[in-house]
Amino acid sequence: MNVRAEASPKKLDVVQSGAREGGRVKPAVDPATLEHRNLRGGDWWRAIPAYADVDEATFIDYKWQAKKSITKVDKLLATVQELASPEFIEDVRQGFAHAPMAVRVSPYMVSLIDWANPETDPIRRQFIPMASELLPDHPKLDLDSLHEQADAPTPGLTHRYPDKALFLALDTCPVYCRFCTRSYAVGTDTEEVAKVSLKANADRWEAAFEYIASRPELEDIVVSGGDSYQLRADHLEHLGDRLLAMPNIRRFRFATKGPAVMPQKILSDDAWVDAITKIVDKGRKLHKEVAIHTHFNHPNEITEHSERAMNKLFERGITVRNQTVLQRGVNDSAAAMGLLVKRLSHVNVHPYYVYIHDLVKGVEALRTTVQTAIDIEKEVRGLTAGFNTPVFVVDAPGGGGKRDAHSFEHYDRTTGVSVYRSPNVDRDAFYCYFDPIDELPEMGRERWADPGQHAAIVAEALEAANEYMSQRR
């Protein structure tokens, strides 16, 4: 439809004068496209009976948020008892009984869930399991699917890529996400999983520093966990000082989900914010970049509190980038992902990556296909600045590292097997990713239903990838 043909004479006039200058004036936008500027504000949390008397000063106090974070299933259910149906409550109780992750939800997260529709709420889906949503795990899943432990020269340090390494400094987080890739280590033991210990321990840290200093090719460290939010300000500074003092280290990042799940800490924990500012400033003088990488998954997670927190970091010259996980029923539509990207940009957070969901125990219903990722990427690219447009990546199981979702050598949409190469990790290896089986066409689902076919499914995909490679040689 030609919108301009329907424009009023006045608008037509504008169009014509635009045309005279050689331009083409776009029609007025639908106000819905500006939705990213519409951030939740006021004191919305008071709608939750448990927080009805909590004033803003209390709600933005990070100590209150941490103290009131819910770590017991019964406590969580009691908090929302009056808001949700008995069926929902029972479904969640059963869901937690099978969950590999411990519970920890901040009052802020609880308050952002739409309790009139918790079944479909994108934040509920990330933190609170329902037994009725549970799907069988993919037969190709194993617990450390990213080979982080296998690639570790010292405990908690993964050196996979040529010039960068991942340091898991500690094993706790301000919240626990049910889809955590590191459920092998993060959080307390659950009935399902006994964890590998990665505590913030001085000897373990020292071993990691010695290794990093001993490898001249290492220039870039990702400090993660667990979550850097949980580090004490003096530990944070110690870590920063140690890394900045190494001549080989040119840049590092602190990874934290904190800004997404508890922006109140940035607004009220001056010691932590001052510590990170000091490291960033010291780094800048040394011409080394220190940034924060965070993890927003849905536009509803960006509120006025987030905006105030991000503005504070921005004023201090701290770069914040975002890594999202693509999740079914959370952000697996062009509309949700587009709004997330625009809203992140609005609060000066650079959308950096969108991860295709890793194979993680107990969350098959959150995974999507590689094709879904590719379709959404097409819709998102071009929406805004290129530097605010995330790259959609698969973290290839078996230690292949991050690969551009499009860059497979072969992708069988019937069996859901995609095959990637990762020349900087291993020039000769193939790495396979597996779409969730329930999303496959019937023929694919039938083949996976027969365990006798599994080896053949993988062998076929590798054969096809090999063939494609040899044709190009």
Ligand SMILES: *Cc1c(COP(=O)(O)O)cnc(C)c1O
């Ligand atoms: C993600 C990751 C990095 C950092 O990779 P970037 O693409 O630079 O963000 C480094 N090491 C490991 C093991 C990782 O998983």
Ligand code: SF4
């Ligand atoms: S914040 Fe990150 S490391 Fe912690 S539970 Fe969530 S996904 Fe895992």
